Amino acid sequence: MLTASTAVTLARVTAGGRTTAAVDLRGGGLRALVVDGVPLVETYPEGAPAPQCAGAVLFPWPNRVRDGRWTQRGVTHQLPVNEPGLGHAGHGLVGGTLFAARARARDRVTVVGSVTAPPGYPFSLTLAVTYELTPRGLTVTSQVCNDSPVPAPVALGAHPYLRIGDVPTEDLVLRVPADTHLPLDERLIPRDAAGVDGTAFDLRRGRRLGTDDLHACFAVTPGSSTTVTAPDGRALELWADDDFAYRQVYVSRAYPAPGDESSRRALAVEPMTAPGDALNSGTGLRWVPPGGRWRLAWGIKASLG
Template identity: 40%
Template sequence: MTVNGEQFEITDGPVRAVINEVGAAPRILEIGGLPYLETYPDEHTPPMGCGAVLVPWPNRVGGGRWTYAGETQQLALTEPARGNASHGLVRYTSWQPESRSAAEITLGADVNVQPGWPVRLRTTVTYRVHAEGLTVTHTVANRGHREIPFGVGAHPYPRAGAAATDDCTLELAATTAVELDPERKIPTSAPAPIAGTDLDFRTARPLRGVELDTAFGGCLPAEDGLVHHLLRGQDGGVELWADPVFSWVQVYTPDGFPGRGRAVAIEPMTCPPDALNNGLDLITLEPGQTWSASWGIRAVG
């Protein structure tokens, strides 16, 4: 019996995913019995944001304050220790199924008008399993009467099968990064090139001894038109691919992921931290307009 939300299983042959109703968060992705996402017991709310959908902004809003149409908006401080509004407004929402088949499920949630958020949105996320892995498609619809800026992100913790995180290498499509205040995790500078710095992961580098809680930008698509990030162990790897609109990626390497210890989050984002204030790569939706984009996880040899 689940305590914190229904669990939705989808399968396609040897590929299996389980999606948590809370946060619309993928809790399991297995291919041929091997895990390609970090997991946790089904009685728990997703720990450390694991898998959660981040709408209508990813990452943080400094002080929870931003300006809309000349008026100061004050969001609830959901990261009180740092004084920030963190990870959007649907992380702890129970998302409702809109459609379902054996291999696919669509979950939906409303972002209602509330302190700090002035325009109603409807958002959905579709999870589809297939031979290569998992495809995730987000939509956001403006149900209000005014245009609104927003961003989208997700918080998966990919894993390369049975490999320990410290035995893996990481390769990112990113070309820039922003410096963050070490206490508040809010940008203190404009995006800067990472070529030749300790943050340059354009060529695969070992994760052992590397500590990251970093917002990378300038993610460049490959010849197939998609952005690619790769976590690889000795016996294979896992790739997080994304549409080019996900031109940002937050990489986080906590030591205390439940039941796993050292883990790595590779979080596709359409905009950087504090985008509601710095304005970088925000998307603007007109009344009645709908936006959509996709990312996914697949096993690689």
């Protein structure tokens, strides 16, 4: 178990309301976000591991690398396989990294972690993630710095599970502004892009989630937001810079409910700069030059009436 020193709490109080958040320094991810008493992301107990990658920072790649093996520029690398059920390397290399809190204020913190040429990824990078509360949500700004003497292939993502208070996930309406999705194969690796017209993946007008399974990768319309709406009209939007050109959407059947032994459905909406297996396909992959920096942002904004 981790100690309380690995958690950073933020708060912002204005005439319009109160916003709070918690950042987990183990992995640098978002552990909680609450606006006017309404939780907007699934959480987990302080000091506990993040279940099902809740709130995780996905770096230097999001999603999966098939068999943990990737080839770029004529060189093949082998990453440790950490998803034995499917046989892949999943969600990057910083999940177990202890980030350092810097530039901390009441409503803002920057957490800094690094990747230092681990097996299968011979590059050194520094990642600084700034969490800043807004009157109705949160802005997350990331800056990647390549500390290597050669260009480094990088992609970035985040893994929040979105919610609106205690509204069951089944009753939420999800809207994803995407004309295209990347069908997933039996091992959850994306295939060639396909249109959403006439398919179960057409979420452009919004659809109640119900009890259907959903696991999909979308190429989203630049500048658009993914929205989640409750039956009473309360809503939140997940917005992102154009660099976050993809959204992985996943409904877990068994997210562990904090404080008891039960589980329930939970909705992950993951902004990503590249789809799964980008270290092989090159799709969305960014080569950051030596000493180069890459800055990008995403966030959550609530409309609670």
